[in-house]
Amino acid sequence: MPLRRLPASPPAGPWPAEMRAPTAAAFLDYADTGELFGAVSRGEAPRPTAQRGRKREPVWARAVCESWVAQRHNFDVAPSGAVFAPGNDDDVASLI
Numbered sequence: 001m002p003l004r005r006l007p008a009s010p011p012a013g014p015w016p017a018e019m020r021a022p023t024a025a026a027f028l029d030y031a032d033t034g035e036l037f038g039a040v041s042r043g044e045a046p047r048p049t050a051q052r053g054r055k056r057e058p059v060w061a062r063a064v065c066e067s068w069v070a071q072r073h074n075f076d077v078a079p080s081g082a083v084f085a086p087g088n089d090d091d092v093a094s095l096i
Contacts, residue, residue, distance in 0.1 A: 005034035017062050018050075024060040028069070 048058030
């Protein structure tokens with residue numbers, strides 16, 4: 001059975017640790033689940049990290065999505081969660 005195309009749906013609160021396709025699509029900036037699944041099949045988005053329930057619904061771990069985005073943009077993520085962009089030696093005070 002083909003997957004239904006659903007609009008991206010960001011959460012009302014913080015991003016959850018595990019996301020169904022509409023939430024993962026929003027997190028990764030896709031308009032809907034069809035765009036997300038197409039990107040996954042082309043290797044342009046992370047694959048689901050698990051399947052849940054009797055319908056084996058695909059879900060994505062937020063940590064995997066965050067790591068995917070960081071790698072895609074060549075960011076280094078410190079254990080503290082701080083993000084460092086390569087070649088970004090700007091004086092922070094000058095940005096304020």
